[in-house]
Every structure is written in structure tokens, then in C-alpha cells.
Amino acid sequence: MTSQNPASRSTRSAAIVGAGQTGVTAALGLLDAGFEVTLYSDRDQPALRNDVPATGTALEFGVAQQAELALGLDTYTARAPRHTGLSVRIADPERNELIAFDGDFDGYVGVAVDTRLKADERLTAFRERGGRFVVEQVTPETLDGIAAAHDLTLVATGRGGLSDLFAVGTTRTVYDAPQRSLLTVTVTGLDHDPGVFAHRSPAGGGHSGFSIFADQGEGWWGPYLHKDAGPSWAFLGWARPGSDWEKRFGAADSAASAHRIVTELYRDYIDWDLPEVLATRVIEDDPHSWLKGAVRPVVREGVGRTAGGHPVASLGDTSVAYDPIAGQGAQSGLIQAQRLVAAAAVHDGAFDENWIAARYAEFLAARSDAAAKVTRLFLSDPEFADIGGQFFAAAAVEPRFASALVGLLHHPQPFLGVDSVEAAGAYIEKVTGVSAADVLGRFQPAGRFERSAFAPALTRA
Template sequence: MRKILIVGAGQSGLQLALGLQSQGYEVTLMSNRTADEIRSGRVMSTQCMFDTALQHERDLQINFWESQAPRIEGLGVSVAAPGSHAEPGGTARAIDWVGRLDGYAQSVDQRVKMAGWMETFAQRGGQLVIHGAAVSDLDFFAGRYDLTLVAAGKGELVSMFGRDAARSPYDAPQRSLAVAYVHGLGPRPEHPDFDAVRCNLVPGIGELFVMPALTTSGRADILFWEGVPGGPLDAFQDIRDPNEHLATTLELMETFLPWEYARATKVELTDAHGTLAGRYAPTVRKPVGRLPSGGLVLGVADVVVANDPITGQGSNSASKCAAAYLASIVEHGDRPFDGDWMQATFDRYWTTAQHVTKWTNAMLAPPPEHVLNIIGAGGQVQSIADRFANAFDDPSDFENFFYDPDKANAYLASVTG
């Protein structure tokens, strides 16, 4: 039986561990926290997983919360009209529409999911080691395993993987991130009968995403500001008190997005650990890390491809990476997991990840005219709104109509006549 070590117990590490376990591999999983510590700790992300990523969980029969989590059936875009926030109570929206998803999306608080998956892994006989691993630890352990995978996207271990400059156009954070999990949010009046993720754009300033979720205390909604560094939304760095964090979130909503604030006047935090703030530079790294002793380790998910959350792809990419790596490991049989295999395994994942990285980096920049035309046309033609929404599940479709002005114009002409 082949022995595999996975360091990191997030979406990718746990999904891969459970998948390998189901295939008969002897898996050791290292986490820096217990399941109870994760469940009672701070929120970790804003995960909204679309149909393809959810299907990977269904395939492994680890979709334990699918019947409980809200079904997100749409994805809406609103763009604040220039200067509209200057008038108190102004509700001017230059663009406002919602596209319908072909297959529903869901968001399960990672405190719920990772704690539950970790307990399942241990119950099924997996070796769970609670230890914050350093490079020296991996150097000691790696020789005892056929393959070592690093799925911990923060901390010292990431330093083993060199930055891929050709695939990383940004060397500094492009957004300041601030998250609040809340109870008591009202429905969007445009579609009170179904749930949707709402993407609200304030040109030149940032974005607010609102998404329904399942958290430790049941149904919730996530309010997620992405602020351009140095701008008015970059206001959370020095806030430590969660209630002050929520108050600032709401003040900014009232100022810049009063139509979202109108349904948020009665919200309260889900719990004392329901806020998160930070920033990081989106980076693609080389997938193969070399230990001091010469051993090789393979980076997983956001260890090697860390995109900005602006396109909501983090958990989706982690799930797709775990699925691709699982297939590569199983197909490889008893042959050695050498550097060439590691590179080829990453390249298999990159066939999908490259589309996410290209799209995310494009969305961080001011939109060119043809992109504004597409987003604007979504308000006039439902099929355009639907196509844009469903590209969140399969970002490769953006190649066909989004980046190139000629393709964009041809698409709009074919749809609008």
C-alpha cells in the first residue's frame, strides 16, 4: 500500500486525503489545528462553490451539507452609477441584472466543512497528526512516504515554491479584503423567490459581494468588501473588534451601495469569530519544492496558484486541483512520484487553473470598453447575463467572448442582432 503525506487540512488537502483514502492509500494528514479548534475558530474564507466543484464532492460522497446549505440559483451584477454615492440615499445603478445558473452553487462555512471532513477522515482510519509543520519537519518525514503534498497555503512551507514571474503580473496586493458573516439580511427585492450571489461594483473603489451560506449556527449571509488599496474601502486593517468591523462594513454599504444597505439594517454577526480581514498578492508559484536533503514535494491548490478572491474561485480551484491530483496519483500506479511526474500533474491542473488566473487578473484591472459593453448588455439580454453567470463555473468560456474586443463585439452582435 502506497503511503502519502498531505500537509494542510483545507478544501484541497482534505478532499484529496478523503479521495485517496477511498482508493485504498495509506494517508497521513497534518493539520495545525484540531477539528474542534477549527469549528470554534475564526471564519477562514468566503467560499462559493459552483456546480463542477460541488460535483467533485458528490463523486467522493462527502457532500454532507448539500441538503442544508442554501441553493444559490443566480449570480447578479450591479454597478454603481458614477457619483451616485455622493447623494445621501442615492440608489443610482448604472447596471443591475441577475443571471441564472444552470446548476446551483452553495457556500458552506469552512469551519463546518473542514471540521466535519477531518473527523470523517479519522473515523475512516486515516492517520491525523496535529502539528504545525516546518520545512525541517517535512525533511524528516518525507523519506518515509512515497509522496508528500503541501496544501497549506500560508506560512513557512510556501517559501519552498519559487514565484513564477511569467504567470504572476502583480507583486503587491490588489485588494484589501474584509469579510463579515451575518444573520438577519433581507432578500434582494428583485428576486425574493430565489437566492443569488450579488456582485456590486463601485468603479475605481472596489466591490462588495453578498452570498448566502451555511454556517455553524445555520443559514447566514456573507458580506465581503474588496477595496482598492489606499481607497475609502481600505478601512479594516486596524480594526480588531468584530462589532466595529461590522459597523464599518455597514457604513460603507450605506455610503456606496444603499440598495444593499437597505436589506442589511437589522443584521448581526453570526458569532464573535465571524469577521476576517487581510490582503495578499495574487501569485503563481513553481509546483515542485525541494527539501534541504534533496527530497521533492508537490504544491497543491493555493500553495501554487493563489488568485485574488474577486472572482470567487478559491474553493472551486482547490476542489478542481484535488480532483486532478487524485486522478494523476491513481493513474500512476506503483511508479515513483518523481519531479517529472510532479510537474506533469501540476500541468494537468493548470489546464483549468490558467483560465481562472487570466480572468481574475483581468477583473482586478479597470475594465476596457468591450467588457463594459458585455456587462451592460446583461441588463438587456437575459442570455448574456446567464452566460456570464455560468462562466463562474467554467471560466474557460471567457476565452470565447470576454478578452478580445473583436470576439466580444461579434458575440454581442450575434445575440442582439
């Protein structure tokens, strides 16, 4: 697991501020690469696990899992219920049921692991292997001393925390406000076998289910690994500003009320999935199994300077905050952490501003720019409306394209070069081997989505 000769690296030190899953992953990676590592956290280890909600659903796919594997870390693919595809349904503002497709993940799986569980287990390993864990709320003033005392300082304090140390990039930050209000709740009571959500996919509970209402927002159910309850399900909803869904999400004030709001949402809007939703139960032992809020997509600079002029590097949500609609935030942070660790391990010079900025530019090019663009596609950003219309219609006609479209969540790079309807058509043809006109000419509105005939007692018999 250790990728460097510890003796030759023992004089180098690193500080990481923030013990969310990204900070802990980087801390463990640097420790295993031979650094002396101190990890600063505003909460002690039990509080990180039990007194806060998970930062998000953190569904991640093959590329992000490969980054964890490269650090010698567990990807949880053997422990978490696996996602093998994504089933999508789209209704227009008049609630006409327009598009349905079921995209298989081609050669990889997804897992959504409780960020508290992952951070806790990695923190335990970090401490057992000799990492120094300091419980302290780091301020801009104390960060100055920390950065002065370490060769490399990473700031992974999430979207709030010390993120203001890093200027917001004006070119890459395209929204001045969140695009959706969010509500999430984790539940039990539902298996992951083919009898669950069977009306959506032959894979049943192996596929997550995404429903899009052009005027209201989006609702998603997916298999999840909860820190205490184990294999479970997560709901994640996105509400457009001013929508009925936004009002409903705003009323949530507990796991039970969030669960009730979601159940009523499925009763009133997404009845095709209702029987499965009615079978779910709140996780009573975890009062933090729900979350509401909003994320403004923001891309910050990779380098900040403390008052004394010491350069520090941003990491994870502190670098880039994504709306979670395309599931990019956790993935991006893990990939960024792995890239930073790998680069630091083989670097012999100072970790100065130039080095940090160069690594950040590489990360933006290798992952983040594409991840942010795919997030805008799934947010139905008007700039990509025509492209999105083609892509989702093509997915409804051609299973190969459905697989490629949902594959952008795993590997968003193919979308980076798609900036016009012509380029979208060329991508459809590249994936399917058929001209986009021929593919789209075969599109027919779905008419009526198949409804669930799920009967919990029968599937468990």
C-alpha cells in the same frame, strides 16, 4: 466510495501537510483510493473548527461540486442555502447608477460553506476510516523526513505556511501586490426567501448581490452556511488602494466593528440594499466570524524539493492564490485535489518530479489559467477594461448574456480565448445569437437603481 482495490494499493503511502478544506479533501480522497495517509496539521481538530476564522467565503458552483461528488463527498447542496444567480449593479466614480442585471445560474447552483465546517466534517470521516492525523507544525526540515518516508507528499498549508518551497511562477503571476483590501463578516437575522433583496431579483434571497463602485471597490452579500449558526449571510467587500473604503475596512478589529463598518458602508454608498443590511446581526457565539486582509494573486510552481531532494507537490492556496473577487480559490483547490487523487489512484510508477509537474500542468490548463483570467476580468484589470465594458453592458441588455457572464464563475474556460474586443464581440454573438453591435446598441444607463422596500416584520409574518 472506494475507487481502487485496497489490497493492490496498500503499500503506497501519502502525506498531506495542512488540514484546511483542500488538504483534508485530498487526504480523504487518497485514503478512499487505498493509500495509507498521514495528515499533518499545526492545530488540533477543535482548534481548526473554533479558534480560527474561515479562510474565505468559499462560494463554489457546479464544476467544483462535481469534483467533490467524484470523491464521494457531500457537496452541501442539500444543507446550505442555495445561490441560484447573481444580481450586479455598477456605479461610476460620480456615483451615476449605470448598469444593473440579474444573471441566473443555468443548470447549477452555488453554495458557500464555512471552510471550518467542511474541514472538520471531512477530518472526522478521515479519522474514522483509519487515516492518521498528526498535530505538528511542519517545518522545511521536518518536511524532508516526511517526504522521504512517503511515496507522495502534498503541501496544502495555505498562502503562507510552507508555500515558499514553491517558486513563484513569473509568467503567470502578473501582480506584484494585492489589488484590493478585503473585509468579510458573517451574520444572521435575514432569511433567504423571495422577500429578501426582492428589489434586485424575483429570486430575492436566492441570488447574491454584487455592487461595484469604479473608484472605491465592490461589495457582495450572499447566502452562507455557518458552522454553528447554520443558514446565514456573508458580506464580502473589496476596497481599492487609497479609497475611502480601504480606510474604513482597515478600522475593523472585531465582528461587531466589521458589522458596523459594513452597515455604514451601505448607508453611505449602497443605500439600495440598506434595509436588508440593517436587519442583519452579528453571530455572537463566533468571535472569528469576520476577517480582513488582502490577497496578492500568485501562481507558484507545482513541484518543490526538500533539502534532501525529495519532490513534494503544492496544493490549494499553496499552489495558486486568487483575489476572491471571482470566487475561484476554494473551487480551484477542490478541483486540483480531485484531479490529483484520481491520477494517483491509477498511477503505478513513482510519484516523481515529472509526474507531479505533468499533473500540475494539466490542472493549470484545465482550470487555473482560466480562473486567474476571470479573476482579472472581475478585478477590472486595465488589460481587460474594454472587454469588461462590453460584457457588463451586454449583460444589462440580454438575460442570456447575463447568465453566461455570471457562469464564468462556475466554468471560467470560455473566457480563456477572449483577448480582444473583437473576440469579446464574437462571444457575445455566440451566446445571444445577435451581433454584439446590435446588443450593445440597445444599452441604456440604468439611471436609478430600484431601492429596497424590505420590511423584516412583514416578511416573517
